[in-house]
Amino acid sequence: MDIENGDKADSSNDIGDDIGDDIGDDIMSIAVFGAGGRVGRAAVAEAVARGHRVTAVVRDPAAYRDLEGEGVTLVRGDATDAVSVAALVAGHDAVVHAAARLDLPSEEYFTAAAKALVAGLAEAGVRRLLTLGIATTLETAPGVRLMDAPEFPAAWRAFAQGHVAEFELLSAEAGPELDWLMVVPPLDLNAEAERTGAYRTAVGTVVEGPGLIGHADLALALLDEIERPRHSRVQLAVSL
Secondary structure, three states: OEEEOOOOOOOOOHHHHHHHHHHOOOOOEEEEEOOOOHHHHHHHHHHHHOOOEEEEEEOOHHHHHHHOEOOEEEEEOOOOOHHHHHHHHOOOOEEEEOOOOOOOOHHHHHHHHHHHHHHHHHHHOOOEEEEEOOHHHOEEEOOEEHHHOOOOOHHHHHHHHHHHHHHHHHHHHOOOOOEEEEEEOOOEEEOOOOOOOOEEEEEOEOOOOOOEEEHHHHHHHHHHHHHOOOOOOOEEEEEO
8 A cells, every 4th residue: 555645656557657757747738527526626726736737628618617717728528429539638648537427327428438538549649548436346355345245225336337347448448558547536535625635545445544535635646647657557546
């Protein structure tokens, strides 16, 4: 388990190393799908605070005019449309997918988005993708996930299954040129939690401890992984 506070250990991820070398400390262009949600907004704010340029992608720009500002371009887009994705992300260094659709079955939306993002980023030549996962898909013991508990509500399991299918699709269909990562917050993703500037990580398993993180610290982890990629093609659990 790693403790993150801004100091970065050397990565063993060759693709991530190459991307990190290319990026260095330069200003980056980052596209955020789902920029109008809490995590999306936090990611936009963190990226802008670091001096990066952000394309904030939402389904209805008129409803999110407050996102507009210095360093932010607000656009209409659809994460499930590969043509739209390719056009929007061309020229960007990285993409964050923090969107969800509660009006569609979870598995239908997340697999459609994964397919479109894989195809769209490949077409545009974008190499880094971070997508948001859900804590219930993490393991508490080898081969045992939170969502596998007999008492786990069926409706929640159906939603979690969408992220499972998304992860499986990314694992199977993303080519070697795409350095993707599923970042997974704990069960308590707390809108009221203040930024601490630190977080802990674990690969594929629940992070031991309070099981809590605020949106600002989650965004910190997202931007750290964009600027200096350390993990690739895994579920990266993030918590305080």
